[in-house]
Amino acid sequence: MSSDTVVEAVLLAATCGVYIFAGYRAFRIRKALVGALYRSRALWSIVFAALFVPFVIAILPFNFSSGIPVLELDALGAFIIVFNFAAFVFCDRTILVARELDFFHRDTLGYGKVRWLVWTMSAVGMFGSLYGPSSGWVSYLFAILWPGPLAYFAVALAATSLRVPDRAIKSYSKWFGLFTGVIAISFLALTGGILPLVAGMLVASIFYYRATVSLSATSKLDLATLSPIPAAA
Amino acid sequence: MVSTGVPSLDALLGDDGYPDRSSVLVVGPPGIGKEVLGYWFVRTGLIQGDYCLYATHRPVSDVLRDMKGVGIGTERVPEWISSSGSPVKCDLKDATSISFNIKEAVHRNKERRVRVATDLLSPLLVLNPVETMYSYWSQLLSDLKQQDSVLFALAEDGMHPQNTLTTMEQLFDGVIEMKLYEEGLAITPLFRVKKMLGLPPLHGYFRFSVTNTGMEVVPRVQ
Numbered sequence: 001m002s003s004d005t006v007v008e009a010v011l012l013a014a015t016c017g018v019y020i021f022a023g024y025r026a027f028r029i030r031k032a033l034v035g036a037l038y039r040s041r042a043l044w045s046i047v048f049a050a051l052f053v054p055f056v057i058a059i060l061p062f063n064f065s066s067g068i069p070v071l072e073l074d075a076l077g078a079f080i081i082v083f084n085f086a087a088f089v090f091c092d093r094t095i096l097v098a099r100e101l102d103f104f105h106r107d108t109l110g111y112g113k114v115r116w117l118v119w120t121m122s123a124v125g126m127f128g129s130l131y132g133p134s135s136g137w138v139s140y141l142f143a144i145l146w147p148g149p150l151a152y153f154a155v156a157l158a159a160t161s162l163r164v165p166d167r168a169i170k171s172y173s174k175w176f177g178l179f180t181g182v183i184a185i186s187f188l189a190l191t192g193g194i195l196p197l198v199a200g201m202l203v204a205s206i207f208y209y210r211a212t213v214s215l216s217a218t219s220k221l222d223l224a225t226l227s228p229i230p231a232a233a
Numbered sequence: 234m235v236s237t238g239v240p241s242l243d244a245l246l247g248d249d250g251y252p253d254r255s256s257v258l259v260v261g262p263p264g265i266g267k268e269v270l271g272y273w274f275v276r277t278g279l280i281q282g283d284y285c286l287y288a289t290h291r292p293v294s295d296v297l298r299d300m301k302g303v304g305i306g307t308e309r310v311p312e313w314i315s316s317s318g319s320p321v322k323c324d325l326k327d328a329t330s331i332s333f334n335i336k337e338a339v340h341r342n343k344e345r346r347v348r349v350a351t352d353l354l355s356p357l358l359v360l361n362p363v364e365t366m367y368s369y370w371s372q373l374l375s376d377l378k379q380q381d382s383v384l385f386a387l388a389e390d391g392m393h394p395q396n397t398l399t400t401m402e403q404l405f406d407g408v409i410e411m412k413l414y415e416e417g418l419a420i421t422p423l424f425r426v427k428k429m430l431g432l433p434p435l436h437g438y439f440r441f442s443v444t445n446t447g448m449e450v451v452p453r454v455q
Contacts, residue, residue, distance in 0.1 A: 032421065032422050034422070035264035215264070216415075218413040
């Protein structure tokens with residue numbers, strides 16, 4: 001096994017660990033919260049973390065120099081489609097939730113209008129990349145169409161975070177936007193080899209964790225020093 | 234006295250609930266369940282035949298969905314002032330009309346006991362200078378107290394500077410504070426009654442949980 005492969009495997013293991021921990025934190029947060037919007041975000045964090053771990057494990061060994069495919073190609077393709085679909089629903093719902101919490105319910109970057117275009121681009125890019133030609137300009141087009149919408153989501157989430165006054169969703173949108181942006185860049189950087197992708201995945205997982213924990217605005221209470229304020233006159 | 238709609242909270246407040254002709258502010262972080270206290274407050278009022286008004290910056294459909302989500306039936310609903318789905322619209326850019334509409338609705342029902350629940354304090358505080366809002370809320374609360382009414386308002390913790398919240402708290406007869414307390418990896422929702430008209434200071438935090446059958450206050454932490 002080459003040293004690159006060892007580094008990739010270590011990064012991969014760390015990435016999975018972060019996702020598992022983020023999923024666990026999301027589970028605890030969901031138990032503590034009452035608001036439906038926040039609970040649904042936490043539930044999505046659990047589901048997505050649960051999907052991400054097998055995704056990371058399944059997709060990357062193909063590209064290792066000593067790679068042993070863990071899934072048959074058809075099964076892997078189906079899995080990537082499911083994962084991609086989940087990722088897009090997650091981003092989509094996050095933007096819609098943030099819009100709901102904005103006092104003026106503003107449509108960030110015209111998302112309401114371009115929503116279906118983004119979905120179509122992603123679907124075409126995904127199916128084209130998986131089942132289309134593997135060389136030529138068409139393959140490059142598909143390769144850009146797939147992560148392209150993710151980059152759009154990243155920008156939309158960042159813009160959303162500037163508008164939403166709710167501190168939990170503001171922070172959540174910011175970190176989730178960074179997560180999505182790094183994932184998009186990681187896929188685009190695939191031409192540079194597998195290591196940038198794996199490193200990008202690890203960075204993204206940290207942003208994902210930050211997004212998850214930002215759902216609960218916890219306090220470090222000094223229970224002994226707090227006292228009631230004076231009654232109104 | 235006016236029941237909070239949560240028997241264990243009524244018990245904590247001396248078995249009766251919120252004082253008559255009072256205003257109560259609930260402060261807490263997003264998602265902790267401040268609104269649920271408001272839903273139970275309104276729900277109980279509707280059952281008891283009180284006139285209930287819910288003034289919100291959200292669409293009626295969103296609030297009803299939330300109510301159903303915590304097990305509160307929506308066969309009886311309050312009168313609404315909301316961003317959409319109600320005859321009387323809530324325009325956050327026009328604080329004067331919001332105040333006018335609330336007072337007008339309350340005045341129309343002066344023969345009954347009135348319950349007003351609102352989540353408009355934080356949005357209006359974000360969009361207007363604190364000095365203006367202090368006068369605004371002071372005037373509104375004062376007007377509502379001329380009648381047999383109780384106002385229940387929510388404020389978002391972390392959306393405003395702490396001194397702004399402290400200033401606003403002074404306008405209210407009762408302040409309930411909700412917090413998410415992190416200890417290790419566990420997150421515990423807590424609340425405390427910072428002050429309540431007619432009650433001695435209640436020290437310490439209480440755990441609480443929300444289920445589909447109501448809200449339960451459990452033994453105090455300290």
